[in-house]
Amino acid sequence: MLTRKRQRISGAALLSLLLLSACAPGQQGSEPEEPAATAGSEAAGSEAPGSEADVAADLPDEIVVGATLPLTGEESRIGGFYKEGYELAFELENEDGGLEVGDQTVPIRLELLDDTTNQATAVSLAERLITQNGVNALLGTYSTSLVEAQSTAAEQNQIPYVNGGGAATSIYARGYQWVFGNLAPIELLAETEMTWIEEQQEAGNLPTPAKIAVVWENTSHGKDFQKGITDFVEASEGDYEIVVDESFELNGRDFSALLSEVRASGADLFMVDAHLPDYITMQRQYTTAGMCHDVITYGARGPEADAREALGDEGVAYILSAVWWNAQLGAEGINKEFVDAFTAKYDKEPEWYHAVSYEAARALFTAIQEAGSVEPEAVRDALAALEMESLLPGGTLTFPEEAGFQAQYPFVVQQNTPEGESPIIYPEDAATGEGVAPNPNCAEG
């Protein structure tokens, strides 16, 4: 009797808990709206393109762009950054009434859902946005794994998908025709860093040949980084030698054995690709072990405030990093306009996440305007042919077909200073400071 009662009570408790846990992620920040009755959007998706006048006549009263972002869950912090970038782009575009499509000005609206940092949710919500909400195009989510999964839904439903959240080349190597990415590949990140290193080597600041320890997270992100360095080393004809080439699992707890191998290798350059928590953990163990290399990098990681807080300015001093964009580029032109608008709206300085998400939205807007239509095929073609003035390094954004419609542009290289700053040190035309090699920490012993 008692057992049965216990079973009933525990069953009820279990059900309540599971319901609570199942509901929790979706409620935070997701605010999913009911399927929007976007007048004309279905027609826009089904009508064949015609003359400009015909197309204009078929335009909806409102253009709706769908997107999902990880607003809760593991990537919620970055997801929040992308939300800010997207929302700023939509707000600025609607200030003058919306997009100029043909001879009409049409307001544009973002329909944003929370994919809870879950691949399956990202895919199902994208399908819902396409099939039920009838959105005209999609903006991508954040993180390689989510973009990789979600972009398949866009390709299958043949709807333009522009993302600023997936940099791995594997996303763009699948021959997809509807998926466009404005994050330049990680291989270029590694190549840009190596180019700066080569300059230092030619200036006599680094040894020739230089021994490199390449340590990378075991993800497509990390593999691209490793490939970028390996390709550069192979092309260098003996200026570099890779003495350690090891990968590690995400969210590692103990890197002491790996660091011990790096120490034993006698490497001059310690080149790592890691996400923030692994960067913090590894750099702490590295510093504690008294290790030092002429050049040290964690790929795109380095100047983050969280890392400075966890390791101290001295703990991250002289770390080299390369990112897709930096607010220090915002001294003039459209970069300045973006930085000013962002700072006015959010009362903080934008990070590269904000810039690439803002730029992804702007690329889609530009393509719709150039297509003169929201007809998916026309927008896709416009994206494929896009050549837009851009915030991103190089100043022009294109989606080259030979790269699977992934943008290609140089990264900006930064180096942390002991004073807590991270000036751009490369390329020269964007530099706000001068890089230092070899690492002065090593000379101090």
Next chain:
Amino acid sequence: MDQFLSLVVSAVLLAGLYAAMAYGLGLIYGVLRIVNLAHGGVIMAGAYTTWVLFTRFGIDPYLAIPIVVPLAFLFGVALYKGLVRFLPRGAAGGVQSLLLLFGVWLVMQNVAYLLFSGNDQAIRTSYSTRGLSLLGVIIPLNRLVVFVIGLLTLAVLHVLLTRTYFGKAIRAVAQNPDSCTLVGIDVERIYTVTFALGTALAGLAGLLLSTLFAFNPSAGAVELLKSFVIVVLGGLGSVVGIALGALVLATVEVFSILVLPSFLTSAVGFVLLVLVLVFRPGGLFGQRVLS
């Protein structure tokens, strides 16, 4: 030779951390026969509690032990009284306990996301990156302290379980709860305190982890899996078995880098788990885990 010595030190220090992570899980499983999937959640909560005490009140992580451990103990009492005690005992409660405690873990994780967002946090003290040099090998101070705390915990648990009436009662209940009832042992009280003690140890593990690693609300999953491997390796005979299981796992993981790619080191532990379950289900040092 230097690298070998360095790996030995790494393995021993890592074993201290692993043991601290696994004591709580082993104790609860050994006595209540429940795989506490909320163990990872409590580790995460312990790390966040330590972080809050450090950042808001400036309390050093190690000085926060007298706060974090009792808080985790009370949470364990509440969890047991509120949920776990309603579960059927023995094999009948296996699936239900897994689902229930997994649900608790998810709730804890999502509460942490609500409270702290998904940002990575870390604790930096004046000694976070200090090390001691011994025979040419640098021993990280923080890791050494964690190792010592792991050893102390082992000693305290061993004394508690073997030298005190209460500890003997715990062991008796683990062997035969029905007979314990007949001889006047309050089995329900033993279960409550054991569950709370296991939870408190998980909280302590979270505190120790927070001094070494960056963490976010998803932390605890890796620790739970490794703890499970250690409990199976060590068997259920004693906390000493768990400590030895931790040493085996740490040694295998650390030294595997000499023959395997680094990213496979975690997998080595799980291969070991499967081998032990197949060839020595009682664990390397204790009683049978699977009957």
